[in-house]
Amino acid sequence: MKRTFLNILYNAVYQIFLVLVPLITVPYLSRILGPHTYGIYSNVNNIVQFLMIFCTLSVSYIGMRTISQTRSHGNQQELTKVFWGLWYFQAIAGAATVIILLVVVGHYRIKYGNYLLLMIPYLIAAQVDISWFFQGLAEFGRVVLKNTAVKLVSVILILVWVKEPSDLWKYMLIMSVSTLLGSLVFWFDIHRYIGGPVKHFYQFNTTIKAIITLLIPQIATQIYTSLDKPILGLFQNSTQVAFYDNSQRISNMVLGIVTSISLVIMPKMAGEGQKQQRIILKKSLDATVMLGTMFAVIIMANTKEFVPFFFGAKFIPMTPLMFFFALTIIMIPMGGVFANQFALANHRDRDYAIPVIVGAILEVVLSYFLDQLYGATGAMLAILTTELIVLILRLLIVRDGYDFKYSFQEVPKYFLIAGIVLVVGMLLPQLVSSAFFNMAMKSLIMFILYIALMFLLRLDFNQDLIMLFKKFFK
Numbered sequence: 400m401k402r403t404f405l406n407i408l409y410n411a412v413y414q415i416f417l418v419l420v421p422l423i424t425v426p427y428l429s430r431i432l433g434p435h436t437y438g439i440y441s442n443v444n445n446i447v448q449f450l451m452i453f454c455t456l457s458v459s460y461i462g463m464r465t466i467s468q469t470r471s472h473g474n475q476q477e478l479t480k481v482f483w484g485l486w487y488f489q490a491i492a493g494a495a496t497v498i499i500l501l502v503v504v505g506h507y508r509i510k511y512g513n514y515l516l517l518m519i520p521y522l523i524a525a526q527v528d529i530s531w532f533f534q535g536l537a538e539f540g541r542v543v544l545k546n547t548a549v550k551l552v553s554v555i556l557i558l559v560w561v562k563e564p565s566d567l568w569k570y571m572l573i574m575s576v577s578t579l580l581g582s583l584v585f586w587f588d589i590h591r592y593i594g595g596p597v598k599h600f601y602q603f604n605t606t607i608k609a610i611i612t613l614l615i616p617q618i619a620t621q622i623y624t625s626l627d628k629p630i631l632g633l634f635q636n637s638t639q640v641a642f643y644d645n646s647q648r649i650s651n652m653v654l655g656i657v658t659s660i661s662l663v664i665m666p667k668m669a670g671e672g673q674k675q676q677r678i679i680l681k682k683s684l685d686a687t688v689m690l691g692t693m694f695a696v697i698i699m700a701n702t703k704e705f706v707p708f709f710f711g712a713k714f715i716p717m718t719p720l721m722f723f724f725a726l727t728i729i730m731i732p733m734g735g736v737f738a739n740q741f742a743l744a745n746h747r748d749r750d751y752a753i754p755v756i757v758g759a760i761l762e763v764v765l766s767y768f769l770d771q772l773y774g775a776t777g778a779m780l781a782i783l784t785t786e787l788i789v790l791i792l793r794l795l796i797v798r799d800g801y802d803f804k805y806s807f808q809e810v811p812k813y814f815l816i817a818g819i820v821l822v823v824g825m826l827l828p829q830l831v832s833s834a835f836f837n838m839a840m841k842s843l844i845m846f847i848l849y850i851a852l853m854f855l856l857r858l859d860f861n862q863d864l865i866m867l868f869k870k871f872f873k
Contacts, residue, residue: 493526
């Protein structure tokens with residue numbers, strides 16, 4: 400339990416760091432590049448994010464789960480076979496993806512083709528990324544420390560080298576190369592855990608089946624989480640894409656903190672029995688809903704003041720988009736509890752796949768009609784509708800594996816607390832003249848009120864919170 404707590408803490412600290420980095424870079428870049436140029440980056444970046452899934456072939460999910468199970472009953476020799484045998488799939492797929500991209504860009508006139516070439520290090524980074532091995536071993540400290548150092552260097556380079564819209568290529572190169580370095584550093588420590596390369600793939604037929612089963616939902620997920628921007632770009636100008644992309648940015652940052660729980664719990668769930676899984680699932684759901692609703696309402700209450708302060712006056716039209724996108728902080732992590740922690744941990748890959756496949760089809764259909772009519776607002780409505788349907792499907796498909804009444808017995812109370820806190824936050828007057836300090840004070844008041852209402856309603860998770868703080872200070 401202590402190790403799990405430390406891993407959650409490590410990962411939470413890292414995700415908070417990932418939130419703080421954009422708090423420095425995004426306001427700077429949004430003003431330097433402007434909505435049009437930033438929209439170009441959004442289009443290119445999301446195309447690359449889509450290609451990255453073909454570089455990894457779901458090996459990160461399979462690897463984390465398999466390494467976790469091997470760690471429980473295997474030895475170094477078995478770990479060696481698993482690691483190399485799985486990474487070979489990733490290495491071959493990554494090389495093929497990079498070669499295909501080079502051929503396509505070299506022979507066809509593709510929009511933003513030169514920028515795509517600058518992002519090739521991103522694809523190589525995905526090919527050589529072995530963080531899943533350390534996550535499967537529950538060595539989250541190494542993942543956090545190494546990536547933190549690389550991120551800090553990238554922030555310094557952005558502030559020094561990116562000075563005007565024409566420096567977009569520099570920004571892309573910095574981001575892609577720093578990501579590649581972040582992946583390469585893990586190879587320096589791998590020899591401590593495993594031996595030299597083996598000659599065979601790991602359980603070829605079984606792994607291929609798992610890869611195909613999980614690759615389909617990954618492609619589907621990317622359709623409505625990354626390709627939604629290029630789809631919007633087909634019907635609207637790059638400014639609309641920039642509004643849409645940036646309205647998601649803060650919510651996506653916070654999502655990293657909330658979903659970090661699933662990242663840590665999944666390998667633990669994979670090694671536990673059904674009775675213990677039941678308890679872990681309940682505690683994890685409570686923690687996820689608590690954090691998701693608390694962050695969501697704090698963002699919603701501050702949106703009107705935050706957008707001009709953080710992004711600049713040119714981005715004010717995206718204020719309502721950011722307000723409603725905060726709902727994803729609640730929906731996505733809740734679904735993740737039953738998808739990542741439960742379905743994947745228990746080898747229910749098909750149950751993991753079905754909701755996102757349905758979601759991808761729904762997203763494409765909704766985007767086709769709504770993006771043309773309503774621009775960025777239509778794209779937002781499409782993604783929120785899709786995430787809600789995916790969440791409902793995730794709960795229903797695996798309902799035979801968990802006790803709904805037991806797991807959700809206190810979830811309505813968290814929604815009640817969130818509703819009260821949101822109303823109070825929206826009604827709070829301007830406390831100080833400084834926008835930054837006013838948002839900080841409002842957020843602190845809302846946080847204290849949320850925790851106070853939790854203890855007033857005597858939620859089960861209160862005891863876990865008390866124990867967590869005691870362990871933290873100890």
